[in-house]
Amino acid sequence: xxxxxxxxxFMIATALxxxxxxxxxxxxxxxxxxEDLIMQLGYLCASFAGGTLTVSDGTNTASYTILEDDFQNYxxxxxxxxxxxxxxxCCESGYLSFDNMNPYDLxxxxxxxxxxxxxxxxxxxxxxxxxxxxxxxxxxxxxxxxWAKSDSPDNVQDYCCNTHATVHVYIENNQSExxxxxxxxxxxxxxxxxxxxxxxxxxIQLGARNTLLSVKAPDASGDxxxxxxxxxxxxxxxxxxATIDYSSVDxxxxxxxxxxxxxxxxxxxxGNTMLVEYGKALESKADLNLYDIKGRFIRTVNYxxxxxxxxxxxxxxxxxxxxxxxxxILATKKxxxxx
Amino acid sequence: xxxxxxxxxxxxxxCLLIQPxxxxxxxxxxSFETEQLTFCLSDSLLRFDGFFMFSxxxxxxxxxxxxxxxxxxxVQLPFSHADVVDLESGESIFANQYEGGIxxxxxxxxxxxxxxxxxxxQKLTDKxxxxxxxxxxxxxxxLPYAEYKVILPRxxxxxxxxxxxxxxxxxxxxxxxxxxxxxxxxxxxxxxxxE
Numbered sequence: 001x002x003x004x005x006x007x008x009x010f011m012i013a014t015a016l017x018x019x020x021x022x023x024x025x026x027x028x029x030x031x032x033x034x035e036d037l038i039m040q041l042g043y044l045c046a047s048f049a050g051g052t053l054t055v056s057d058g059t060n061t062a063s064y065t066i067l068e069d070d071f072q073n074y075x076x077x078x079x080x081x082x083x084x085x086x087x088x089x090c091c092e093s094g095y096l097s098f099d100n101m102n103p104y105d106l107x108x109x110x111x112x113x114x115x116x117x118x119x120x121x122x123x124x125x126x127x128x129x130x131x132x133x134x135x136x137x138x139x140x141x142x143x144x145x146x147w148a149k150s151d152s153p154d155n156v157q158d159y160c161c162n163t164h165a166t167v168h169v170y171i172e173n174n175q176s177e178x179x180x181x182x183x184x185x186x187x188x189x190x191x192x193x194x195x196x197x198x199x200x201x202x203x204i205q206l207g208a209r210n211t212l213l214s215v216k217a218p219d220a221s222g223d224x225x226x227x228x229x230x231x232x233x234x235x236x237x238x239x240x241x242a243t244i245d246y247s248s249v250d251x252x253x254x255x256x257x258x259x260x261x262x263x264x265x266x267x268x269x270x271g272n273t274m275l276v277e278y279g280k281a282l283e284s285k286a287d288l289n290l291y292d293i294k295g296r297f298i299r300t301v302n303y304x305x306x307x308x309x310x311x312x313x314x315x316x317x318x319x320x321x322x323x324x325x326x327x328x329i330l331a332t333k334k335x336x337x338x339x
Numbered sequence: 340x341x342x343x344x345x346x347x348x349x350x351x352x353x354c355l356l357i358q359p360x361x362x363x364x365x366x367x368x369x370s371f372e373t374e375q376l377t378f379c380l381s382d383s384l385l386r387f388d389g390f391f392m393f394s395x396x397x398x399x400x401x402x403x404x405x406x407x408x409x410x411x412x413x414v415q416l417p418f419s420h421a422d423v424v425d426l427e428s429g430e431s432i433f434a435n436q437y438e439g440g441i442x443x444x445x446x447x448x449x450x451x452x453x454x455x456x457x458x459x460x461q462k463l464t465d466k467x468x469x470x471x472x473x474x475x476x477x478x479x480x481x482l483p484y485a486e487y488k489v490i491l492p493r494x495x496x497x498x499x500x501x502x503x504x505x506x507x508x509x510x511x512x513x514x515x516x517x518x519x520x521x522x523x524x525x526x527x528x529x530x531x532x533x534e
Contacts, residue, residue, distance in 0.1 A: 048406075050437070100404075132368060132479055135397065137450070142396035143368040143479065267373060267484035267521060293394065294450045318372065318394050318452045336372055336483060339390055339426060339454055 024145050025053060025066075026098045026107050027075055030127030030153045036081035037089065039098070041066070042159055043074045054099040060086045075157070092121055109147055117147050118210055120231040127153040131161045133207065139295065139320050140334050148209035151234045163208040165232035170241040171200045171215055179244060181218035186211060208234040217244050261323055261331035263309075270314055270337045277306035278323055278331060286325045293318040311337060367397035369405075369445055371475070372452065373484040378468060380491050380533070385415060385468050386460045390426065393455065395447035402447075407457060408440035414465045421459035467499075467532035472525035481522040489516040489531060499532040 027042030039055065045066050053064045062084040070076045080096075081087055089096055095110040109128060110118045119128045126149055133146045150156050150163050171182040178200025185193050186206060195218075196202045204213075214226040225242050232238065264275040276288065288303040298314075301307070303323060316339045323330040372392040379386040395401040411417040421441045423432040432455070434443040447453050475482050487501065491514045497504075500516075507514035 137396050137398060140396050142370055142394070144397065145366050145368055265521060293396070293452055316454065336392065338373060338375065338392075338484070 024107070024130050024132070024159055025100050026130055027159060028127045028129035028150070028153060028156045029080075029096070029109065030125075031122060032079075036079050037087060038153075039064075039078045039080050040153065040156075041070060041074065041076040041078065042157070044159065045070050045074060045076060048100050051100055055080060055084065056097045056099070057084070057088045057094055059088055060084050107145075114229050116210055118229075118231075119147055119149060120233075122149070125152050126150060126234070127156060129156040129159075131159045131207075133161065139291070139332060146207075146209060148207045149231075149234055150208070161207045163234040164205050165208050165234065165236040165238065167204045167206060167211075167213065167232070167238045167240060169196065169202045169204065169213070169215070170239070171196050171202075172241070172243055174243060174245055176243075179218065182244065183216045183218065183220065185214045185216070185224070206232055208232050208236070213240065215242055215244065261321060261333040263321065263333050263335050266334070267336040267338060268311065270316060271312050273308045273310050274335065275306060276303070276309045276321065278303065281305075282325075284325065286323050286330060289322045289324060291320045291322065293320075295320075367395055367399050367401045369393040369395055369401055369403050369447065370480075371478040371482060373486075374475070374482065375486040375488075376470070377488040377490065378470070378529075378531070380463075380468060380489065380531070382466060383463050384460060385463055387458065387470075389457045391455045391457065392452060393445060393447065394452040396450060398449050400448050401445070403445045404442060405445050405455075406440060406442045408471075409459060409461075410469055410471070411439065411461070414463060414467060415469070416462040416464065418459045418461050421457060424456040424458075426454040426456045466534060467530070470529040472528050475523070475525055481524045482520075483523075484519070484521055485523040485525075486517065486519040487529065488518075490514070491516075491533060495533050497531065497533045499530060501529045501531045 024044055025041060025048055026039055028040045030038050030040070032038050048066045049068045049070065051066050053066060055062050055064065062080070064078055064083060088094060089111065093112040095108060095113070098107040107130065108117050111121065112118065122128065128147050128149055130145055130147050132143050134141045135144055136142075148161060148163060155162055169184055171179045173179050178196070178198070180196055180198045180200065182196040182200070182202075183193070184196065184202050184204060186204065194202050194204060210229055210231050212226065212229050214224040216222070216224045222245060225244060227240060260279045262275075262277045262279060266274070268274055278286075282304060286303045287300045288309075289300045290298040292298060298319075301309075309321070314337055316337050318334060318336055320332055320334050322332040370393060372394050373390070374392075375390040377388040379388070409418050409421065417438070421434060421436070423434040423441065423443050424430070425432055432443050434441040441457075445453065445455070475485075489501070490510075491497070491507075493509065493512055493514050495514060497516075502518040505516060505518075507516050509515070
C-alpha cells in the first residue's frame with residue numbers, strides 16, 4: 001500500500017512538481033542470483049526522464065536511456081552485465097562511473113581505492129547504495145550524498161541510510177588511565193561528535209560505510225590521532241582503543257548541554273532586529289559573536305540577558321551567532337538575512 | 340575485554356597516523372534555505388518570480404544539477420522561456436529547457452550561500468493556477484523560510500485560497516496577498532482559483 005501511495009505521489013510530482021530536487025540517480029548496485037551486476041534507479045530518475053545515463057568501468061562504456069515510465073515503475077533494475085558484456089569490475093578493484101546528461105553531476109563508486117566512494121567487496125546478498133548523509137562543519141549541519149552497504153537489496157529504498165554499525169572506542173593516557181572527555185570525530189565532521197565517559201569509553205552509531213575516526217585530547221591540544229579508513233559492515237560491532245598523551249581533564253572546554261540560543265525570527269530582512277535569548281540564566285556576562293557563513297568573525301556584543309540584535313550593515317546571506325564565555329562555547333545558532 | 344583492547348591497541352597504534360583531521364571526499368549537497376515566490380495573476384496570464392536561497396555549509400565546493408519542473412497542462416499552457424539568474428552576481432545561468440521544466444547547474448564554493456532567481460510566464464485558459472509545494476519535503480528537512488505572494492487585479496474574488504483566507508493589501512492598484520512560514524513543511528500543494 002505504501003509503495004502505491006509513493007508511486008501516486010511521485011506520479012503527481014512528475015506531472016506537476018515545481019520545486020528543485022537534489023540529484024541522485026543510482027540508488028544501489030548489487031549482484032543478482034546469476035552473478036549479474038544490477039544497477040537500480042530510484043524515484044529521483046523522474047528528474048532525468050528522457051536523458052541518457054552512461055556507465056563506464058574505465059575501459060568499457062554503455063548507455064541507458066531513462067524512460068518516461070521508469071519513474072512510475074521504480075525502482076528500476078538495469079542489468080549492467082547485459083548492457084556491458086565486457087564489464088570489467090570484479091568488486092576487488094576498479095570503478096564504475098555513472099554519468100547522466102549533466103556533465104558535472106558524476107556519480108561514482110570504487111573498489112579498492114580507499115577513498116570516500118570506495119566500498120569493500122560485496123559478499124552474499126549485500127548491495128551498495130547511495131543516500132543523503134548529514135554532516136556538521138562546526139556551525140551547522142549540511143548534506144552529502146554518499147555510499148554505504150546493505151545486507152540485502154530489498155532493504156534499500158528512497159535513498160535513505162538503513163544500515164548501521166556500532167563502534168566502541170576506549171581512550172587511555174600514557175599512564176594507562178582512562179581519559180574522560182576525549183573528543184571523537186568522524187569523517188569530515190569538524191564539530192564534536194561525542195566525548196568519552198569517565199571510564200574512557202564512547203559508543204558511536206555510524207552508517208555501514210567507509211569511515212575515518214579521529215580523537216583529540218579533552219583540551220584539544222596536540223594533533224588528532226586518526227584511524228586509517230576502514231569499512232564498516234552492516235550491523236558490525238567494532239572495538240577500537242588508542243592512547244593519547246594527556247594527563248589532566250580541563251572541564252572548561254566541555255560544551256554545556258541543555259541550553260539553546262533562541263533567535264526570533266531566525267529569518268529576517270537586512271536591517272531588521274531579532275530577539276536573542278539564551279535558554280539559561282548567566283551568572284557572568286558572555287560574548288555574542290557574529291560570524292559569516294565562512295566562519296569569519298564579524299563583530300561581538302556583550303550578552304547578559306535577552307537582547308534585541310540589530311542586523312544593520314549586514315548583507316543578504318547566512319550568518320551564525322555564537323555565545324561564548326572565554327573560550328567556552330555555550331551555543332551557536334544560524335540565521336538568514338533575506339534579499 | 341581489557342586484554343582484547345590491548346591486543347587491538349598494538350595494531351591500531353601501528354596503523355595510527357598522527358595527522359590533522361582529514362576531510363571527506365564525499366559530494367556535498369546544497370541545503371535549501373528559503374523560497375520567496377510571487378504569482379502575478381490575471382485572467383489569461385501567470386507570471387512567476389521566485390527567489391531560492393541555497394547554502395553549501397560543507398568545506399568543499401558543490402556542483403549540483405537542479406531540475407525545476409514547470410507545470411504545463413490544459414490550464415497552464417507550456418512556457419516558452421524561463422530566466423535563471425544568480426542574484427549574488429547578477430549573471431544569467433544557462434538552463435536546459437525540457438518539456439516539463441528546466442534544469443541548471445548550481446555551483447557553490449565551500450561555505451557559501453547563493454540565491455537563484457527564476458522567472459517565467461504561462462498563458463492560462465482558466466482562472467486558476469497550481470504550484471507543487473510538496474516536493475520541498477524531498478530536501479529532507481523543513482524549509483527554514485517560505486514566503487508566497489499573490490497579486491491579482493483589484494477587486495478579484497478568490498474562490499480558493501492557497502493558504503489561510505485573508506484580506507488583500509492594495510498595492511499599486513492591485514490586490515496583494517502574502518503568506519509567510521518558518522520551518523515550513525508543506526502539507527498540500529499551492530492552488531488558487533478566482534472569478
